[in-house]
Structure formats: structure tokens, C-alpha cells
Ligand SMILES: Cc1cc2nc3c(=O)[nH]c(=O)nc-3n(C[C@H](O)[C@H](O)[C@H](O)COP(=O)(O)OP(=O)(O)OC[C@H]3O[C@@H](n4cnc5c(N)ncnc54)[C@H](O)[C@@H]3O)c2cc1C
Ligand code: FES
């Protein structure tokens with residue numbers, strides 16, 4: 001058992017044994033290290049002012065991941081190197097990103113610029129070349145500017161991300177890899193005491209044992225929900241079990257028929273395998289939060305949070321996915337749709353941990369569509385999310401699985417509409433229209449700040465009609481963004 005947190009900061013290995021389990025990385029940086037280059041804006045993962053980069057070893061390679069320090073707990077940086085805006089210049093010279101930002105007048109206000117520089121720095125090492133404008137939009141999806149706009153920043157990025165990375169970090173890559181490698185080890189981490197702790201088990205077995213011993217502990221994956229309970233709801237979480245070090249929990253495996261995502265797979269890593277199942281899943285994941293949210297947030301957290309407006313649940317329910325859970329020594333699997341019982345209530349017992357999602361691949365004769373409806377393209381929670389899988393036989397709908405988010409207290413299937421669509425010909429738009437009216441029996445949506453009930457009902461019907469129109473092969477234009485495979489990067 002290890003009793004000290006270990007990470008690299010300013011080129012040195014830091015070891016900490018006494019810190020509050022709810023301390024955020026941003027608080028530690030600004031208040032304890034006086035590293036005030038990193039700013040606090042919204043304190044809820046939206047604005048990007050607090051963006052720092054974590055260098056982590058992934059499959060033996062150093063990866064540079066932009067994260068929101070405001071909602072990341074300090075304990076979550078175990079085994080990583082923290083890089084802030086103060087770390088980029090080398091030998092008295094600014095980093096190529098910083099130079100380009102100055103040259104193109106991209107350095108605008110002092111709140112956003114450090115975070116923007118850090119997002120671009122991560123992309124400097126990770127983004128595919130040549131940089132496209134769409135890729136730039138993704139890179140800055142988690143950095144909001146409300147003053148001057150993005151054009152000068154885009155110009156700076158286009159210039160700096162022209163060729164391969166050639167900075168002090170690229171030159172130092174092997175030493176950085178070796179330093180990070182020296183931090184990796186397989187023992188459980190436990191800091192604090194039985195009544196108040198930050199724990200990071202290293203194996204599935206020790207995770208299951210710890211969760212059973214402390215069923216009242218908060219399970220923490222990426223913290224993109226839990227972090228806000230601390231910074232916005234001001235909850236005092238006394239016991240935290242972080243799942244980010246559990247070996248095997250972030251595994252991605254595939255057979256001919258099934259894709260399995262470990263609960264700890266981040267949205268960024270899930271993007272490519274999901275996009276390979278269907279282009280709409282890639283588009284959905286591209287619009288999931290921002291780069292920063294996708295770098296931390298996990299697929300397990302998105303299901304376990306039980307949110308009626310989470311994006312993955314409807315998509316995976318439509319695909320017929322199942323969720324795997326572990327309690328003590330017992331593992332069980334259930335259809336994902338049965339996991340959501342009622343608003344705020346899931347079929348997960350105290351001390352039980354979500355370990356994986358098993359997602360059936362589409363079979364020949366099947367068609368899939370998913371549409372996220374939100375006010376903004378990036379970094380916005382859905383007002384309505386619809387995902388639909390159809391099995392087509394002889395030009396007619398033999399089976400429909402229709403799942404919606406935002407239409408009820410839980411993500412749910414539209415069973416009356418599913419039945420009404422069975423047997424309807426794809427060549428019979430009047431038949432679809434009659435079937436679609438059953439959505440009124442399936443859902444009685446509510447009005448809230450994201451959308452009115454009337455809007456939700458209307459849009460739920462419209463996106464299902466759009467899916468049928470596309471699958472039937474109509475000539476009408478249905479999309480602004482083409483249905484093409486989105487690549488991670
Ligand atoms: C700026 C911003 C944008 C966002 N955009 C989107 C979006 O576009 N779409 C969307 O759906 N969501 C969005 N979210 C919400 C959030 O990012 C996702 O729900 C994310 O998947 C949560 O995963 P996490 O790993 O961060 O979970 P955490 O915050 O670590 O945990 C979430 C919940 O799940 C529990 N939990 C976590 N892992 C497990 C496990 N393995 N077993 C059992 N319980 C577990 C935790 O105890 C907690 O209750 C956004 C959040 C922010 C801050
Ligand atoms: S302060 Fe706004 S994202 Fe962290």
C-alpha cells in the first residue's frame with residue numbers, strides 16, 4: 001500500500017501524504033504553489049481558463065492531455081506530469097505556440113489566454129498535420145472567448161501547428177518518458193484515514209473490496225460530474241475512491257460481434273472505436289463536452305451518473321448494449337435499459353461498481369442513426385438525444401429500437417412507436433407519419449431551461465422522421481455536417 005501521492009511538477013517528483021481528498025488541482029496550483037498563470041473562470045469545466053496539460057504514459061507513449069484543473073481533484077494526477085503555462089518557455093525563449101499567439105495578436109484577455117495556449121500546446125503534440133479548420137474548432141471547443149473572437153487564435157494555431165512538433169518537449173521526449181515510467185507501479189494508493197480518504201486502488205479486486213468496505217464512498221472516475229458537486233454544490237465528500245488507476249478498467253476490446261469498453265475508457269479514447277461502429281456515433285462523441293471534458297470523462301461515469309440527458313445512454317440502448325457491474329467477488333451483466341429505474345435511481349447496489357459496457361455491432365441489414373439536439377454545437381448538454389436502430393427486411397422495417405434522452409426522467413425506449421413501425425414499408429412516408437404519432441403515448445416531456453415540452457415533442461418526432469428519410473434513401477438534404485467517420489486527433 002502506498003501512502004503518498006506522486007507526480008511530476010516543474011521537473012521534480014512531488015510526494016504528498018497530507019491533503020484534503022476534495023482539493024482540486026486548480027486550488028493546489030494557485031493557492032499552495034502560487035502558480036497563478038492558470039486562471040479560475042467558471043469553476044465548472046465550461047470556460048477553459050483553468051486548462052493545464054497532463055503528460056501521461058499511455059501504451060508506453062507520452063500523451064499530452066488538456067484537462068480542466070478546476071474540476072480535477074489533486075489525487076487524480078497521480079503518476080502524471082502537470083504542465084502549466086509557466087512551463088512552456090525554454091532557455092529564455094517562448095514556446096512556438098506562445099510566439100505565434102503574439103505574432104497574430106491571438107493573446108487577447110488575460111483570463112482565457114493561458115488556457116487557450118495550453119489547449120494549443122496539447123494539440124501541438126497530439127493533433128494530426130496538416131491542421132484543418134474543423135480540427136482547430138475541436139481543439140478550442142473547451143475554451144470560450146467572449147471578447148474578440150477566434151480568428152487571430154486560429155491564425156496562430158495554423159502557423160504553429162504546421163510541421164511536426166519541434167520544441168523542448170519533443171527534444172526531451174525520452175527522458176520525460178523514463179521519468180514518468182519510474183512513477184508507475186502496481187500498489188494501491190490510500191491517503192488519509194478510514195473516515196476521510198482519497199484512495200486509488202490498482203486492481204479490480206482491490207477496487208471491489210474497497211468499494212464493498214466503504215459503500216458510502218464516492219466513486220470517482222474522470223470527475224467531470226463529481227468535480228462540480230464540490231465546486232458548485234459545495235458538497236463535502238469525505239471518502240473518495242478514484243478508479244483511474246485500476247488496471248484493466250480502461251481496456252478496449254472487440255470481437256466480430258461486440259465492442260467492449262471498460263468503464264474507465266475516456267470519451268477521447270472511445271471516439272474512434274465508436275465511430276467505427278457507425279459514423280453518427282463518431283459525430284456524437286465529437287460533440288461530447290469539449291477536448292478537456294473528453295480527456296477526463298469516462299464512458300462508465302456517463303452511464304453510472306444516471307443522467308436523463310447523458311449522451312451515451314440512448315445511443316447504447318438503441319444498439320442493445322449491456323452493462324457489467326462488480327460487487328465484491330460477484331460480476332453481473334444486465335441490459336443497459338434496465339439499469340435506469342427512475343429519475344435519480346439506478347439498478348446499482350451500494351458498493352457495486354460499473355466495470356464495462358458491451359456493445360453489439362450492427363449486423364448486415366441494420367441501419368443506425370443518432371441525433372443530439374442542443375443549443376450549441378460544442379460543449380452543450382442535449383435538450384433531446386435520439387438514437388435509432390432498424391432492421392430492414394425486403395424494404396420494410398422488421399424491427400425498430402428507438403431510444404431517447406431528455407424526454408423522460410430516465411433515458412428510455414419509445415416502445416409504442418417501435419411496435420407501430422414494425423412492418424411499415426420504407427417506401428411509405430404516410431405509414432411512418434402514422435407510426436410517429438405514437439411518440440405522444442411514449443413520452444410526456446417536461447419544460448425546463450434547456451427546452452419546452454412542446455419543442456421536445458416536436459423535435460423527437462422530427463429526428464425520427466429524418467432518420468427514416470435518410471435510411472429510405474430520399475434525395476432531400478438532411479444534414480449540415482455530413483455523415484462521415486470522425487477521426488480522433
Ligand atoms: C463542461 C461539461 C460538458 C459536458 N458535456 C457533456 C455532454 O456533451 N454529454 C454528456 O452526456 N455529458 C456531458 N457532461 C457530463 C459529464 O462529462 C459526463 O457525464 C461524463 O461522462 C462523466 O464521466 P466521469 O468519468 O467524469 O464521471 P465522474 O464525475 O467521475 O462520476 C459521475 C458519477 O458516476 C459515478 N461513477 C463514476 N464511475 C463509476 C463506475 N465505474 N461505477 C459506478 N459509479 C461510477 C460517480 O460516483 C458519480 O456519481 C459534461 C460535463 C461538463 C463539466
Ligand atoms: S475555470 Fe472555467 S473551465 Fe475551469
Ligand code: FES
Nearest residue numbers: 109112145146147
Ligand atoms: S480572450 Fe478572454 S474573453 Fe476573449
